[in-house]
Amino acid sequence: xxxxxxxxxxxxxxxxxxxxxxxxxxxxxxxxxxxxxxxxxxxxxxxxxxxxxxxxxxxxxxxxxxxxxxxxxxxxxxxxxxxxxxxxxxxxxxxxxxxxxxxxxxxxxxxxxxxxxxxxxxxxxxxxxxxxxxxxxxxxxxxxxxxxxxxxxxxxxxxxxxxxxxxxxxxxxxxxxxxxxxxxxxxxxxxxxxxxxxxxxxxxxxxxxxxxxxxxxxxxxxx
Ligand code: CA
Numbered sequence: 201x202x203x204x205x206x207x208x209x210x211x212x213x214x215x216x217x218x219x220x221x222x223x224x225x226x227x228x229x230x231x232x233x234x235x236x237x238x239x240x241x242x243x244x245x246x247x248x249x250x251x252x253x254x255x256x257x258x259x260x261x262x263x264x265x266x267x268x269x270x271x272x273x274x275x276x277x278x279x280x281x282x283x284x285x286x287x288x289x290x291x292x293x294x295x296x297x298x299x300x301x302x303x304x305x306x307x308x309x310x311x312x313x314x315x316x317x318x319x320x321x322x323x324x325x326x327x328x329x330x331x332x333x334x335x336x337x338x339x340x341x342x343x344x345x346x347x348x349x350x351x352x353x354x355x356x357x358x359x360x361x362x363x364x365x366x367x368x369x370x371x372x373x374x375x376x377x378x379x380x381x382x383x384x385x386x387x388x389x390x391x392x393x394x395x396x397x398x399x400x401x402x403x404x405x406x407x408x409x410x411x412x413x414x415x416x417x418x419x420x421x422x423x
Contacts, residue, residue: 201246201316201360202225202226202227202245202246202376203245203247203248204227204229204230204236204239204240204243204248205229205230206229206235206236206248206251207251208231208232208251208254209251213229215305216249217229219305219309221380222352223309224351224352224356225356226356226378227380228243228245228380231254231255232255232256232257233257233258233259233261234256234257236248240271244273244376246274247273247276247315248266248273248274248276249276249308249312250276250295251277251279252277252278252286253279253280259279260290261293263275263293263295264294267293267294274297275295275296276295276298276299276308276311276312276315277297277298278299279299279301280300296315297314299311313336317336317337325337327359327363329362329420329421329422330420330423331403331409332409334362336359339355341355343403343406343409346403348400349400350400353379354396354400357378358397360377360378361418362420364419365419366419366421368413369417369418370417371417374390374417374418378390390418394412394418398410408421409421
């Protein structure tokens with residue numbers, strides 16, 4: 201998933217970016233309201249972690265503007281303020297959840313997982329396409345009954361495809377959601393990761409669960 205961390209405290213921002221990256225997310229960071237708006241204008245994010253007090257403005261105003269623009273992305277608001285009125289203001293402004301500083305990183309990670317799970321939680325918490333299953337809660341993947349160990353990036357790539365079964369996902373779309381803005385490596389990085397995924401998901405006698413749509417991208421084959 202692609203995440204935006206909007207936080208002006210360098211130390212805290214580094215901890216958040218490092219932790220969320222290690223969990224396999226593509227994470228961008230902004231330290232100001234203006235920087236956040238720039239990122240939001242370029243990428244479609246799956247979740248935004250938003251600090252309340254920023255050097256050039258208020259996270260509440262930014263959240264209100266995002267909602268007014270029709271953005272449905274989950275927002276986890278961070279603040280040093282702890283009063284009930286700020287909680288209410290944050291939720292009124294459109295935040296989905298709220299975390300008062302100081303907090304321990306695992307608490308933030310748990311809230312992020314819960315928010316990212318939310319749309320799927322009501323129907324199928326475990327994603328299933330054909331004989332491939334993926335459990336976002338425990339970061340596990342199976343082909344049939346066989347558990348398939350994946351790297352965090354491979355997991356994110358597969359999760360993105362599996363949330364859009366049968367839909368063709370372009371290379372740019374995948375780069376945008378699974379890799380972060382500072383990615384400047386090889387342009388065939390998507391193809392390389394898809395090749396690794398296919399090799400790991402291979403089951404003798406069974407068809408390839410990922411289809412190449414020539415010149416366009418990839419899709420999860422639906423039965
Ligand atoms: Ca701040």
